[in-house]
Amino acid sequence: MNRTPLPALVTVLNTLGTYGTRLSPATATPEQLAIVHQAVEEARRLLAAAKGPATSGCADHPNGPVDPTDGLCLLCRGPRHRARLQAAAVDPALGDVARTLAEHGETEAVRRHGPRAVARAQAASGRSTQRKTTP
Structure with a gap:
């Protein structure tokens, strides 16, 4: 499971939820339906990405392990952390x-x-x- 797209998926689903309470057969406009259609397609794309293998997008370790908290490469976490510490010191x-x-x-x-x-x-x-x- 790839956790990286989950925050964006939550946002899209919340947007869809607001339209669920605002739309009615009598008042729906073509513009509203186009927005809902676009949000549904985006939710499908994000859901497919979330169901796929976790990828960090790391150029050095494209198939390396992914940190579930931020979706970044775990193999690069140590060097990134050391670089931040050295820059701060x-x-x-x-x-x-x-x-x-x-x-x-x-x-x-x-x-x-x-x-x-x-x-x-x-x-x-x-x-x-x-x-x-x-x-």
Whole structure:
């Protein structure tokens, strides 16, 4: 079952329901009947699409699994989610991280700015990002 067309099908069926209460044999106009005919045809098309196999429309995974909540490709969900997180995350300025490193040490810099930012600041300054172990 393909859940992607279901919201549009619900909308068309609601439209048809409103005409069911407004139409009567004495007052029906050709324009109203044309609208009802078009809505019925659209409902049939959407119903046929819903009864068919689920497709995400994904170019990379055309036959991949589909997320039932939004109809998008489940295989692409992880990369999309990571991309949104990375776009939302603002890396602190390397100067601020380097200053925290110099003034308060690596532990405090990691606590304030995160390990990724500290590693980037260390790499930019030429410092090693590997911890030294004592024998």
